[in-house]
Amino acid sequence: MINPNLIFAVIFFPILLGTIIVLAPIKSRKLMLALSLATTIITAVFAWILILYPPKDAVVLFEFVSKYTISFKVDGLSRVFAGLISFLWPFAVLYSFEYMEHEANENTLKEKTFFGGYVITYGVTLAIAFADNMLAMYCFYEMLTLVTVPLVLFTLSDEAIKATRMYVVYSLGGAAFGFISLIFLMNYGNSLTFALGGVLSGNGLDGRDNVLRLIYVLAFFGFGVKAAVFPVCSWLPKAGVAPTPVTALLHAVAVVKSGAFAIIRLTFYAYGVDLLKGTFAQYIPMGAALFTIVYGCSMAVKERHIKRRLAYSTISNLSYVLFGVTLMTPLGMTGAMTHMVFHGVMKIAAFFCAGAIIVKAEKHYVYELDGLAKRMPWTFVIFTISSLAIMGVPGLCGFISKWTLAKAAVENGGIAGYLGVGAILISALLTAIYMMQMLLRAYYPLEKPVETEKCDPSFRMLIPLGVFTVAMIVLGLFSDPLIKFFENVAGGII
Amino acid sequence: MFTLFTLNESLSMAYKVDRISVVFLIAIIILWIVAGIYSAYYMKGKEHLKRFYSFYAVLFLILVFMALSANLFTFYMNYELMTLCSVSLVMHEQTKEARDAGFKYLIYSFFGAYFVLFGFYVLNKYCTSLTFTMGGTLDKSLVAGNEGIVLLAALFMIIGFGVKAGMWPLHAWLTTAHPIAPSPASAVLSGVIVKAGVVGIIRSLYFLIGADFIKGTWVQTAFSILTLMTVLLGSALAFFEPVLKKRLAYSTISQVSYILFGLSLFEDAAFEGSLLQFVAHAFAKCGLFLVAGLLIIITGSVKVEDMKGVGKKYPVLLWCYTILSLSMIGIPPTGGFLAKWYLIEGSLRSEFAAFAWVGPLFLLVSALLTAGYLLPLSMKGFMPGKDFEYTKEYVKLPKKAIVPIVILTVLCVLAGIIPNLFTGGAL
Numbered sequence: 001m002i003n004p005n006l007i008f009a010v011i012f013f014p015i016l017l018g019t020i021i022v023l024a025p026i027k028s029r030k031l032m033l034a035l036s037l038a039t040t041i042i043t044a045v046f047a048w049i050l051i052l053y054p055p056k057d058a059v060v061l062f063e064f065v066s067k068y069t070i071s072f073k074v075d076g077l078s079r080v081f082a083g084l085i086s087f088l089w090p091f092a093v094l095y096s097f098e099y100m101e102h103e104a105n106e107n108t109l110k111e112k113t114f115f116g117g118y119v120i121t122y123g124v125t126l127a128i129a130f131a132d133n134m135l136a137m138y139c140f141y142e143m144l145t146l147v148t149v150p151l152v153l154f155t156l157s158d159e160a161i162k163a164t165r166m167y168v169v170y171s172l173g174g175a176a177f178g179f180i181s182l183i184f185l186m187n188y189g190n191s192l193t194f195a196l197g198g199v200l201s202g203n204g205l206d207g208r209d210n211v212l213r214l215i216y217v218l219a220f221f222g223f224g225v226k227a228a229v230f231p232v233c234s235w236l237p238k239a240g241v242a243p244t245p246v247t248a249l250l251h252a253v254a255v256v257k258s259g260a261f262a263i264i265r266l267t268f269y270a271y272g273v274d275l276l277k278g279t280f281a282q283y284i285p286m287g288a289a290l291f292t293i294v295y296g297c298s299m300a301v302k303e304r305h306i307k308r309r310l311a312y313s314t315i316s317n318l319s320y321v322l323f324g325v326t327l328m329t330p331l332g333m334t335g336a337m338t339h340m341v342f343h344g345v346m347k348i349a350a351f352f353c354a355g356a357i358i359v360k361a362e363k364h365y366v367y368e369l370d371g372l373a374k375r376m377p378w379t380f381v382i383f384t385i386s387s388l389a390i391m392g393v394p395g396l397c398g399f400i401s402k403w404t405l406a407k408a409a410v411e412n413g414g415i416a417g418y419l420g421v422g423a424i425l426i427s428a429l430l431t432a433i434y435m436m437q438m439l440l441r442a443y444y445p446l447e448k449p450v451e452t453e454k455c456d457p458s459f460r461m462l463i464p465l466g467v468f469t470v471a472m473i474v475l476g477l478f479s480d481p482l483i484k485f486f487e488n489v490a491g492g493i494i
Numbered sequence: 495m496f497t498l499f500t501l502n503e504s505l506s507m508a509y510k511v512d513r514i515s516v517v518f519l520i521a522i523i524i525l526w527i528v529a530g531i532y533s534a535y536y537m538k539g540k541e542h543l544k545r546f547y548s549f550y551a552v553l554f555l556i557l558v559f560m561a562l563s564a565n566l567f568t569f570y571m572n573y574e575l576m577t578l579c580s581v582s583l584v585m586h587e588q589t590k591e592a593r594d595a596g597f598k599y600l601i602y603s604f605f606g607a608y609f610v611l612f613g614f615y616v617l618n619k620y621c622t623s624l625t626f627t628m629g630g631t632l633d634k635s636l637v638a639g640n641e642g643i644v645l646l647a648a649l650f651m652i653i654g655f656g657v658k659a660g661m662w663p664l665h666a667w668l669t670t671a672h673p674i675a676p677s678p679a680s681a682v683l684s685g686v687i688v689k690a691g692v693v694g695i696i697r698s699l700y701f702l703i704g705a706d707f708i709k710g711t712w713v714q715t716a717f718s719i720l721t722l723m724t725v726l727l728g729s730a731l732a733f734f735e736p737v738l739k740k741r742l743a744y745s746t747i748s749q750v751s752y753i754l755f756g757l758s759l760f761e762d763a764a765f766e767g768s769l770l771q772f773v774a775h776a777f778a779k780c781g782l783f784l785v786a787g788l789l790i791i792i793t794g795s796v797k798v799e800d801m802k803g804v805g806k807k808y809p810v811l812l813w814c815y816t817i818l819s820l821s822m823i824g825i826p827p828t829g830g831f832l833a834k835w836y837l838i839e840g841s842l843r844s845e846f847a848a849f850a851w852v853g854p855l856f857l858l859v860s861a862l863l864t865a866g867y868l869l870p871l872s873m874k875g876f877m878p879g880k881d882f883e884y885t886k887e888y889v890k891l892p893k894k895a896i897v898p899i900v901i902l903t904v905l906c907v908l909a910g911i912i913p914n915l916f917t918g919g920a921l
Contacts, residue, residue, distance in 0.1 A: 391604075393578070394571035403505070406615040418643070421615055425608040432604040437597070444585050444593055480502040 004055035006046060007072045007130050014043045014123035022116030029108060033097055036115040040093045040122060047086040047126060051079045058132045058193075067191060070139060073132035075194070076489030077269070077337070081261050082129040084341045085254055087471075088348055089122050091464035095352055096245040098460045102359040103154075103243045110154070114243065117151045125254045128261065133192040134182050134270055137262060141178065141223075144258060145171040151246045152239050163238040170225045170235045177222025178262070184215045185270055194265055196492040198272015213281035216271050220285045223266060226259025228315045229285075229322055230292040237303070237311040244355030247307055252314050252347040257340055260321045264336060268490075273328040286326035286416060290423045292319035297430035304366045306354045309434055310347070313390065316427050317343045323420050324405050327412050333490040335405035338483060342401040342475055346389040349468035352461070353383035360455045366438055371445030378456045380442055382465045387435035389472045392428050397475035402428070404483060495564050495625070504618055507571070508625065510564040513918050514701075517769055518561040518693050520916055521776040524905065525685045526554050528898035532784050533678035535895040536791075540676070542586065549582040550679075560690060566614060566624040569697060573610075573658075573690060577603040580687055583679035584671045595670045602667035606657025610694065613651035617702055620644050626697055630704020637707075644703065645713045651698040652717050658691030659754060660747040662724040668747055669731075673739035677787025680739060684746045685780035689772060692753050705760040717758040718849050722856045724751035729863035737796050738786050741867055742779065748860055749775045749822060755853060756837045764840025767833050769917040774829030774909045778821040781902035785815045788899075792889050798871055803878035807888060810896060812875045814903040819868035821906045824861050829909025829916075834861070 017039040026032045051074070058073035074082075096118065100111055124144045131137035145168065153164045185192060188208070189199035205212060221232060228236045236256070240247050250256075267273065276282050296316025303309040317339070324336030356379045357363050361372055373380040389396035402424055409420040456462070475482070488494045495510040530550070537543060556579060560572035577600065585596035618624065620640065621631045637644055653664070660668040668688070672680045699708060708714050728748025735741040753775070756768030788811060793801050805812040821830035834857060841853040909916050 388578070393574050394567065400501070403615075406611075407618065410615050410619050421612060425612055428611075429601070429604055429608050433601055436600055440581075440585070440593060440597060440600075444588050444596070446588060446590055446593065477499070477501060483502065 002049060002053050002055045004057045004059045004073075006050055006055070007059055007074065008061070010043050010047045010050060011072070011123050011127045011130065014039055014119045014126075018116045018118070018120030018123065020116075021119060022112055026112065027108070029111065032108070032112060032115060036119055037090070037093050039119050040090045043122060043126070044086045044090050047082055050074050050130075051083045051086065054079060061136075064135075068135055068186070069133065070136040071132040071193075072127070072130040072136065074130060076492075076494040077261070077264060078129045078131075079494075080337050080341065080486065080489060081257065082126055084257070084344050085122070085125050085129070088249060088253055088344060091467055092245055092249040092348070093118065095355075095461050095464040096243075098458060099243065099245055099355055099359055113150050114154060117147060118245070120147050121151070121250065121254065125258060128258050133194060134185055134265075135192050137265060138175070138178055138182055141226075141258065141262060142172070142175050144255060145175065148246075148250055148255060151250065152242045154243055154246070155241065157241070160241045163235070163241045166235045167239050170232055174222040174225030174232060177218045181215050181219030181222070181266070184212060188212060189270070194269035196269055198268070198275065199270055200272055200275055209275065212271070213276060213279055216266070216276060216281050217284050219266055220263060221288070223259050223262040224288070224322070226256055227263060227318050227322060228256055228259070228292075229288050229319060230295050233292065233296070233315045236315055237299075237308045240305070240307040240311045244307070244351060244358060247311065248348050248351030248355060251311065252351055253344040256314060256318055257321075257344060260318055260325070260336070260340055263322060264325055264333065267325050267328065268333060277328045282326060282328055283416070286323065286420075289319040289322040289326055290419060292316065293323065293423045293427045294430075297427040297434070300434045301430055303434075305364060306357065306366060306369075306438070307351070307364075309366065310350055310354055313431065313434065314347055316431075317347065317390070320402070320405060320424065320427075323423070324408060327408050327417070327420070329408060329412060330487070330490040331408035331411055332405075334483065334486045335401070335408040337486045337489065338404045338479075339401040341482075342397040343390075345468055345471050345475065346386050346396075346398055349382060349386040349465060349472065350390065352465050352468070353379050353386065356457045356461055356465075360457050366441065369438055369441045370447075371442065371449035373439075373442040374449065375451065375454055376456045377454075378462055379465070380439075382469050384439055385469050385472060387439055389476070391432045391435055395473070395476050397472050397479065400476055400479045400483070501567075504624060505567045506565065507568045508564040509559070509562040509568065511562060512626075514693060514696055515561045516918055517772060517916065518689065519558065521689060521773055522554070522557045522561060522686050525682055525776060525780045528901055529678040529681045529685075529780060529784065531894050532681075532787075532898040533676075535892055536678055536787055537676060542588075545582065546586055546676075546679075549579050553579045553583070553682075557686065557690070561693070563697075564625055566617070566626070566697070566702060569694065570607075570610065570614060573694065574607055576687065576690060577607065580683060583683065584675045586676055586679065587674065592674050595674045599667045599671035602657055602664060606654040606664065606691075609650045609654030609657070610698075611654075613647040613654065613698065616643060616647035617698075621702055624702065626701035628701060630700070630702055630707060632702075632704055632707060644707070645711055648699065648703050648708055649713050649716060652695055652713070652720075655691040655694035655698065656720065656754070658694070659688050659750045660691075660724070660728070661720055661751060661754060662727055662747075665724065665728070665747045669740050669743040672743040672746065673737065677739075677783055677790070680743075680787075681780040681783035684743065684783055685776045688746060688750050689776060692750065692757075692772060695754065695757060699757065709760045714758060714760065714846070715849075718755065718846070718853070721751045721755040721758055722849075722853060724748065725755060725856055725860045729860040729867070733863050733867045735867070736798060738789065738798050738801070738871070739783070739796065741798065742782050742786060745782075745822065745864065745867070746779055748864070749779065752834070752837060752857065755857070756840060759840055759844045759846055759849070759853075761840045761844040761846075763836050763843060766917065767836030767840055770829060770836065770909065770913050771833035773916040774821055774833050774906060777902045777906040777909065778818045778828075778830060781814065781818045781899050781906065782822075784899050784902070785811060785818070788891060788895060801871060802874045803882050803884060805872070805876035806884060808891065811891070811899065812872060814899045815875075816869075816872040817903050818906055819872065821910070822868055823864045827907060827910045829906050829913065832910050832913055
């Protein structure tokens, strides 16, 4: 049996080591890189041990007063989220080695801040994943905002400063709504500890059902800031000014999916679907999610900056997850988890390709891509596969996650369900437009390109990309066991 | 049935051979071979040959797997892959027009594919299995009370697959994309790839939802109206089109909807007619595009009016063109004639309200228009008029350019004499 105290280790080891990397006077770049990679890998290994052999008990870090604690536990949903980030993080660090060489211009101080922050963020995200109650999740959720500030601010350009300001204001503002919800849950819930089905059942709500529903809606949009739901999504494309490893891992997976994860916790584990289903508390968030799905894609079609285009695509895809959540059925939750994981893999691959294009070929805009596929053959093979996956071509993982979501929506039936299917399909078409436009330009240039020398990145960037490509195909073909697992999580069996 | 791979309880990759697969396979294999031989002449000395032939070969495999698909998932997967690979043939020339045409093709196709996907999602709930079974697999107890959504799914699948088949109102991509491709590619695009949409409609209507369920509903009415509109519209637009390859593309729009009209009747004779039209049109249209490619090389112009007098120097070529055109119009002894005969017979027998006699009327008007847009080239080709001055130039056409066209012409006539050889039916 695994000692549950290991949870502390996987959370605080990277936070501690990350702080050391930032503060300690390390001169050698190699040592710093080795330290970051080693920390991430060790943490990931132990995180995987926890995920595969979850200890049953919760561990308490801190006790405020009797009922209110900061405690951690490994349950089904945390295994899903922690598994996703623990799979991606080591590869992202490996990828950053080469990328940051270009981005930081051998400024060791800057690089130290970056890698330190990157490692710390891992610990904080794991803490969110393993949080056992609303209070613990809320604390680390706030912390996540703070530790990622230096990463967004990285270039120190005007643009970066503006983006960071916006990010902080939006996130902290959103968290305030989360805090209001926390207070209400403290007052009306049996306990703050997450339990599938919610914590509100049992004692009388004194006829305050509608107030609680309103608070849920507020908290949905509060946590929705990180999950980039309309109308609080505009920080995400702006934050694309950060280095690509940050945009790829944090703004396509870790940070934004913490938002989605928090909303799943809020909906299924805190308020409970019994209170929310069939009321305005279901329809308002669902409407917002559906609108965001189409809105994100439309903006992506309009956007000509590659990274910002992918960021808009992320906005749209995150709302797929939220749509699954707002269906408020076990199937919907399964779909949400599936898309959370699968989208993470395919979007990080797409972003890493975009990063390779930015540092190696120094192209930032879609119209500059003409003929680039000849110069970066490997990058574009992977970019093509990830694009097809995001579009949802059968055989790749995107098809499966859309399938699970659509199955949930059709099973749900009614106008809401079919509107959801419609939104997913419209967005799939728009996705085809904005992804294929880039690919066709790269593969079919109109004129003979002037520059012809090859500029594919080295193996340190290609290995992560290759691994994600294999993952996209494997998840597309052998998804069944994983989806069964998600179904069990949603059904409360695991 | 051979199951290659199982993804989960409702999705698997499985293959089997039935009558529809055989008809489709015949068209695919013959067209791919003859257009391949022809391309040895046509593509000689062009750029990016490696890419062209790689996609040509991959597309062949994908189409074969599509023809053999035993369930909707397998079919849909190959259908999307086909779109992605065939766009390369459209954009081969890499000009601005070619790239725009390719993009238009891609977006229209995906638009259609996602309409199909809606049907796919819905049928997954209401069908007992997604394996193609003649007569359909709808779960009657589940459908009871939800007929509306299943009918909507049927309509969406018709429209979705109809995009590939060039059905009005989503036909605009076809006349942009097909003419811009190199001629051997236009030939297979117009001959086979549009038929993937037709097969999709056959598979979803006859093998999943079931003819009985749709017969007599508003979906059948809508389907018939759409196809008849397309038949007439395609012919009319072709009639006014001066550019030969574009004219042929409009002709494809019209002729493929003959097949769809036959399917929309849900009647046996019409179904046989549709299958025969499927094969005959594949041969004829492929042949016509190959001829068009040669005529463009010979005259150096893409317009029909500049192709006067070619019959004098290239009699075989123009005779083949004329016979293939006769099949398009529906004059014996060609496959097209027999196909249209059965379509009209089926229509008259179908007792399908006004469509039983409006349909044949539309087909006949369209046949007149077809004669009007195809035969002038033959007449002016053989009889350019007194004032016409023959130029001395003579492009030598090797056997590999002419033989494929002759083969297709012979096949087109054979389809009219022994149709059962191609459709496996009992006409």
